[in-house]
Amino acid sequence: MIISLIGYMGSGKSHISKLLSREMNLKLIDLDKEISFQCKMPISEIFEKKGELFFRRAEREKLEEILAKDKNCVLSLGGGTPAYYNNMEIINQNSESVFLRTSVGTLAERLSRQKSKRPIIAKINEQDLPEFIAKHLFERNQFYSMAKFTLDTDRKTPGEISAEIRAFFNHR
Numbered sequence: 800m801i802i803s804l805i806g807y808m809g810s811g812k813s814h815i816s817k818l819l820s821r822e823m824n825l826k827l828i829d830l831d832k833e834i835s836f837q838c839k840m841p842i843s844e845i846f847e848k849k850g851e852l853f854f855r856r857a858e859r860e861k862l863e864e865i866l867a868k869d870k871n872c873v874l875s876l877g878g879g880t881p882a883y884y885n886n887m888e889i890i891n892q893n894s895e896s897v898f899l900r901t902s903v904g905t906l907a908e909r910l911s912r913q914k915s916k917r918p919i920i921a922k923i924n925e926q927d928l929p930e931f932i933a934k935h936l937f938e939r940n941q942f943y944s945m946a947k948f949t950l951d952t953d954r955k956t957p958g959e960i961s962a963e964i965r966a967f968f969n970h971r
Contacts, residue, residue: 806899808878809909816875826872843918866893881942898946
């Protein structure tokens with residue numbers, strides 16, 4: 800079984816996927832890390848030097864490759880992955896997708912502490928961050944809402960979130 804975690808940046812996909820893979824004894828695959836490794840540069844540099852279109856093509860190719868060859872893993876997807884091509888369709892056809900739904904307020908709070916590590920929001924003023932996130936969520940929620948499972952993450956610990964995901968699959 801492949802469990803694909805989707806959601807906006809800051810929703811906890813990377814952290815929860817590490818915890819979940821350990822608890823379920825499944826391989827962990829982080830799509831962005833795989834792309835970065837393949838291109839031999841950080842994602843921010845790929846965007847800067849090669850552009851978003853190149854990145855989205857590489858992302859789609861790596862996603863198809865992983866979904867075709869890996870059968871037992873937790874797959875942490877980039878926040879934008881579901882919104883391009885027909886990615887959400889192939890994610891749902893080949894995996895159990897879980898949307899980590901997180902409120903704008905929680906995302907803004909988390910992301911304000913990580914701005915320097917997030918090129919897409921690094922130059923956005925603190926007071927404009929919630930509006931930026933809300934706009935992005937409005938655009939992406941139609942894709943996120945296609946996930947097979949949705950889990951609200953606000954005011955939950957990583958352990959509680961992981962336990963709820965495991966419960967979706969009756970895995971203790």
